[in-house]
Amino acid sequence: MSEISSLGEFGLIDHLTKDIKIVNASTLKGVGDDAAVLQYGPDSKTLITTDLLLENVHFDLTYVPLRHLGYKSAVVNFSDIYAMNGTPRQITVSLGISSRFTLEHIEELYAGIRLACEHYGVDLVGGDTSASHQGLVISITCLGEAPEDKIVYRNGAQHNDLVCVSGNLGAAYMGLQLLEREKVASAGMKDFQPDFQGREYILERQLKPEARRDVIENLAKAGIKPTAMMDVSDGLSSELIHICSQSNVGCRIYEDRIPIDYQTAVMAEEINMNLVTAALNGGEDYELLFTIPLAAYDAIARVPDVKVIGKIVPASEGCAMITRDNTEITLRAQGWNPLKGDSQQ
Amino acid sequence: MSEISSLGEFGLIDHLTKDIKIVNASTLKGVGDDAAVLQYGPDSKTLITTDLLLENVHFDLTYVPLRHLGYKSAVVNFSDIYAMNGTPRQITVSLGISSRFTLEHIEELYAGIRLACEHYGVDLVGGDTSASHQGLVISITCLGEAPEDKIVYRNGAQHNDLVCVSGNLGAAYMGLQLLEREKVASAGMKDFQPDFQGREYILERQLKPEARRDVIENLAKAGIKPTAMMDVSDGLSSELIHICSQSNVGCRIYEDRIPIDYQTAVMAEEINMNLVTAALNGGEDYELLFTIPLAAYDAIARVPDVKVIGKIVPASEGCAMITRDNTEITLRAQGWNPLKGDSQQ
Numbered sequence: 001m002s003e004i005s006s007l008g009e010f011g012l013i014d015h016l017t018k019d020i021k022i023v024n025a026s027t028l029k030g031v032g033d034d035a036a037v038l039q040y041g042p043d044s045k046t047l048i049t050t051d052l053l054l055e056n057v058h059f060d061l062t063y064v065p066l067r068h069l070g071y072k073s074a075v076v077n078f079s080d081i082y083a084m085n086g087t088p089r090q091i092t093v094s095l096g097i098s099s100r101f102t103l104e105h106i107e108e109l110y111a112g113i114r115l116a117c118e119h120y121g122v123d124l125v126g127g128d129t130s131a132s133h134q135g136l137v138i139s140i141t142c143l144g145e146a147p148e149d150k151i152v153y154r155n156g157a158q159h160n161d162l163v164c165v166s167g168n169l170g171a172a173y174m175g176l177q178l179l180e181r182e183k184v185a186s187a188g189m190k191d192f193q194p195d196f197q198g199r200e201y202i203l204e205r206q207l208k209p210e211a212r213r214d215v216i217e218n219l220a221k222a223g224i225k226p227t228a229m230m231d232v233s234d235g236l237s238s239e240l241i242h243i244c245s246q247s248n249v250g251c252r253i254y255e256d257r258i259p260i261d262y263q264t265a266v267m268a269e270e271i272n273m274n275l276v277t278a279a280l281n282g283g284e285d286y287e288l289l290f291t292i293p294l295a296a297y298d299a300i301a302r303v304p305d306v307k308v309i310g311k312i313v314p315a316s317e318g319c320a321m322i323t324r325d326n327t328e329i330t331l332r333a334q335g336w337n338p339l340k341g342d343s344q345q
Numbered sequence: 346m347s348e349i350s351s352l353g354e355f356g357l358i359d360h361l362t363k364d365i366k367i368v369n370a371s372t373l374k375g376v377g378d379d380a381a382v383l384q385y386g387p388d389s390k391t392l393i394t395t396d397l398l399l400e401n402v403h404f405d406l407t408y409v410p411l412r413h414l415g416y417k418s419a420v421v422n423f424s425d426i427y428a429m430n431g432t433p434r435q436i437t438v439s440l441g442i443s444s445r446f447t448l449e450h451i452e453e454l455y456a457g458i459r460l461a462c463e464h465y466g467v468d469l470v471g472g473d474t475s476a477s478h479q480g481l482v483i484s485i486t487c488l489g490e491a492p493e494d495k496i497v498y499r500n501g502a503q504h505n506d507l508v509c510v511s512g513n514l515g516a517a518y519m520g521l522q523l524l525e526r527e528k529v530a531s532a533g534m535k536d537f538q539p540d541f542q543g544r545e546y547i548l549e550r551q552l553k554p555e556a557r558r559d560v561i562e563n564l565a566k567a568g569i570k571p572t573a574m575m576d577v578s579d580g581l582s583s584e585l586i587h588i589c590s591q592s593n594v595g596c597r598i599y600e601d602r603i604p605i606d607y608q609t610a611v612m613a614e615e616i617n618m619n620l621v622t623a624a625l626n627g628g629e630d631y632e633l634l635f636t637i638p639l640a641a642y643d644a645i646a647r648v649p650d651v652k653v654i655g656k657i658v659p660a661s662e663g664c665a666m667i668t669r670d671n672t673e674i675t676l677r678a679q680g681w682n683p684l685k686g687d688s689q690q
Contacts, residue, residue, distance in 0.1 A: 015448075017469065024434050027468040041386020052439035052473045052484055089369050090383060094397035094484055103360075123372040124362065125383070128397045134479030139397055139439055141486040143383065 045151060047144035049080035055135035063179045066105055068207045070112025073138050076233065078120050079211035079286045081144035083231040085152040085219075088120060088144040088211075094128040096137030109138075120213060150225065152290070157228040157247035161291040161312040164226075166215045166305055168259040169236055170275070173282025174267040175199075175206025181271070201263045209286045216288070218303045226290035235281040238333040239289050241319050247291075250317040253310030253331075255324050280321070281334045390496060392489035394425035400480035408524045411450055413552045415457025418483050421578065423465050424556035424631045426489035428576040430497040430564075433465060433489040433556075438472040441482030454483075465558060495570065497635070502573040502592035506636040506657040509571075511560045511650055513604040514581055515620070518627025519612040520544075520551025526616070546608045554631045561633070563648045571635035580626040583678040584634050586664050592636075595662040598655030598676075600669050625666070626679045 053059060053073055061069075074091060081088040093113060097106060117124050122142070178199055186192035196203055211231075219226065228247055230239045236258070244251050258279050268275040291312055292300055300306060310321075319331040372383055383391040398404060398418055406414075419436060426433040438458060442451060462469050467487070523544055531537035541548055556576075564571065573592055575584045581603070589596050603624050613620040636657055637645055645651060655666075664676040 022468050024466070024468050027435055027470060041388075043386075046383075046391060046488075048435070048437060048471060048486070048488065050437040050439050050471060050473055050484070050486055052441055052475050052482065054441050054475060054477050054479070054482065056478050057441070057476050090372055090393070092393060092395040092486060094395050096397055096399050096402070096482070121369070123367050123369050125372060126393060126395060128395055130397050130399060131402050132399050132479075133401055134399075137397065137399065137441070137482055137484075139395070139482075139484035141393070141395055141437060143391075143393065143488075 044145045044147050045086075047081050047084050047086045047146060047151075048141065049077055049144075050139065050141040051077050051080075053138040053140075055137070060179075060183070061136070062183055064207060066108040067112040067115075069138075070109040070114075071116045071208055072112075073140055074113045074116035074122070074142075075120070075209055075211050076286065077140050077142035078116070078122065078213075079209075079231040079233070081142055082211050082213055082216050083152075083229050083288060084144070084146060085150050085216060085226065085229060086144040086146035088122045088142050090123045090125045090143040091117065092126040092128075092141045093124060094130075094137075094139040096130050096132030098132045098135050101136065109136075113140075120211065150220075152226045152229040153246075154228050154230055154243050155246040155248075156226075157243055157249050157251075157291040157312050158293070159249060159312055159314055160294050161227050161249075162294060162297060162300065162308045163240070163251055163253055163289070163291055163310040163312060164300060164306050164308050165232070165236065165259065165287055165289050166212050166307075167285070167287040168261045168264065168279075169232065169285050169287060170268070170279035170282040171202045171205035171261050171264045172209060172284040172286075173206075173278055174264045175202035175204070176284075177271055177273070178202060178267060179206065199263055199267065201261060202267055206284065209284065211286060212288045215303070215306060218306075222299045222303050224292055224296045224299050224303070226292050229288060229290035232285040232287045232289050234283050235334065236285075236289065237280040237331045241331055241333045243289065243291065244312075244315070244319050247312075248315050250313045250315050251310055251319050251331075252313055252317075252322055252328075253320075254322050257307060257309040259307050259309075276321075280331070389490045389492050390431075392426050392429050392431045392491060392496075393486065394422055394489075395484065395486040396422050396425075398483040398485075400482070404481075405524075405528070406481070407528055409552060411453040412457035412460075414483075415454040415459075416461045416553055417457075418485050419458045419461035419467070419487075420465070420554055420556050421631065422485050422487035423461070423467065423489075423558070424554075424576040424578070426487055427556050427558055427561050428497075428574050428633060429489070429491060430495050430561060430571065430574060431489040431491035433467045433487050435468045435470045435488040436462065437470060437486045439482075439484040440472070440474045441477030441479075442474060443477045443480050446481065454481075458485075465556065495565075497571045497574040498591075499573050499575055499588050500591040500593075501571075502588055502594050502596075502636040502657050503638070504594055504657055504659055505639050506572050506594075507639060507642060507645065507653045508585070508596055508598055508634070508636055508655040508657060509645060509651050509653050510577070510581065510604065510632055510634050511557050511652075512630070512632040513606045513609065513624075514577065514630050514632065515613070515624035515627040516547045516550035516606050516609045517554060517629040517631070518551075518623055519609045520547035520549070521629075522616055522618070523547060523612060524551065544608055544612065546606060547612055551629065554629065556631060557633045560648070560651060563651075567644045567648050569637055569641045569644050569648070571637050574633060574635035577630040577632045577634050579628050580679065581630075581634065582625040582676045586676055586678045588634065588636065589657075589660070589664050592657075593660050595658045595660050596655055596664050596676075597658055597662075597667055597673075598665075599667050602652060602654040604652050604654075621666075625676070 078088040182194035320328045423433040527539035665673045
């Protein structure tokens with residue numbers, strides 16, 4: 001008997017799908033990236049991605065409002081489509097609903113999903129609802145499209161490329177720590193009022209993340225097409241290793257270049273957690289991690305909210321971070337245990 | 346507070362999606378049929394459908410082998426695409442897996458999914474795996490395609506059309522009754538050997554249903570395009586009412602024309618269940634229910650395994666069955682309680 005958890009998610013998906021043969025001409029790219037790529041027309045490609053969210057694995061309704069949960073469930077799928085340099089177009093939503101939920105609850109959830117759809121210009125085109133004996137189950141599939149020459153895979157990073165990341169890292173993870181702390185503090189207390197003042201940003205990063213459509217649009221305006229790209233859902237370290245292994249390259253990133261918000265730093269200090277560990281391995285940032293040709297160095301400097309954090313090196317040099325005191329630390333895919341809460345194609 | 350179950354599945358979906366606005370030109374048809382219809386190319390349309398299957402709601406692993414479960418999970422999605430007169434092309438598979446499952450278990454499940462994909466010429470293009478605290482969760486989304494002029498919706502039935510159904514009805518439901526009976530009989534017994542001799546057909550209809558690709562192909566060969574079509578997953582009665590209400594018509598079907606297999610009849614008698622009730626309301630037949638113009642009467646007689654069971658009448662006459670003794674019985678959507686085990690877009 002083999003333990004599933006010993007494989008990790010990528011390992012499990014690889015294992016289960018490694019010799020699947022593609023039989024349809026319309027399937028250009030199947031399992032193995034943020035989204036599959038399909039060909040239904042001559043000019044643009046169809047992208048598809050899917051996420052399964054389970055109560056008490058991916059979300060805790062003790063502190064996550066249903067409207068926020070709906071919003072986030074949709075946005076994490078859009079993020080996968082943007083991470084292909086595509087545009088999300090349609091989603092389907094399947095729900096498993098246990099008897100403790102009322103119609104008003106499900107309306108709240110849907111309100112969040114619909115708000116996300118409106119905000120990102122996506123159509124909700126179908127779904128499925130079912131009874132569940134065990135809490136809330138949310139499964140969302142998103143279709144998107146992109147012109148063929150615009151699609152960015154995970155395997156295109158080249159030696160000497162620059163490694164870039166949008167926004168900042170670790171904030172969603174620190175938001176989660178804050179919520180967990182207040183949950184413990186409030187246990188058994190009625191009308192407990194948690195104090196979130198001055199921490200609104202990390203809370204919002206956890207409860208209502210946004211997909212980086214703006215970054216995709218700004219890169220296009222700047223004439224930059226990334227050579228490889230992923231969204232950061234499992235932590236920077238894990239995603240970097242994934243891009244490098246898919247592209248058969250290595251990387252060097254610099255600790256002092258990793259973008260971290262002030263509130264993230266304050267919270268990490270408060271709970272005695274190493275800040276860089278949080279930024280490297282905290283999940284659910286939904287920022288974009290991508291590589292660009294060295295020649296785009298000047299152009300990327302003019303793209304708002306994007307930072308160059310390192311460079312691509314030959315595979316033989318491995319994946320490492322250079323610390324502030326110039327030590328080289330090998331990156332490890334600690335991330336989230338994929339079979340303990342990850343959701344990504 | 347409103348009870349979700351009081352709405353039923355179609356009611357809930359209607360309620361939640363009734364004023365959703367379509368914003369993308371590529372979305373031709375959203376919620377409300379077996380699959381959504383998308384436009385990604387000039388010549389053919391993209392279809393998408395999704396199903397969520399939860400342990401102990403949709404399947405009982407006491408008597409359902411995982412390989413069969415995988416096969417069935419895929420096939421029920423293909424059935425929705427065929428029910429649009431389309432061809433399934435790609436699926437994504439998301440799994441929630443609790444710790445009692447080993448890798449071998451999940452391989453078995455995947456083997457069944459892959460067998461179904463091979464058999465129906467469908468590509469598995471992505472998915473998601475996650476831990477589950479609550480048993481096995483399976484969410485499958487299927488994409489398909491069809492030329493625009495071939496797509497068949499649920500709302501096209503016209504007065505005087507013929508009502509047709511493929512195969513036979515009630516067998517899967519009787520297979521389920523048999524399995525449930527043997528489960529009760531075997532409770533607490535080690536090495537219990539259930540006797541399924543002479544009942545292989547109803548078992549197979551429950552455990553390893555097929556989608557009616559053959560019927561779709563034969564209709565095309567015969568030059569017949571249905572005016573409305575659905576697959577029978579909730580029972581004939583429920584689906585007929587749905588087609589009639591969507592098409593704003595009524596229907597008359599004839600008891601003596603409803604196709605029922607011999608094993609279904611034997612089992613119904615053994616458990617003292619009214620045979621016609623089983624055929625009208627038993628779920629999971631995955632046969633095709635469709636309407637055709639009266640002019641296709643001669644042509645349909647030459648299509649194998651399809652039976653004309655009635656006709657379409659004006660909406661004012663309602664939906665009814667004419668019994669063998671010439672009594673008119675109003676059809677009711679008893680089917681499966683959608684929030685107790687249905688899965689359909």
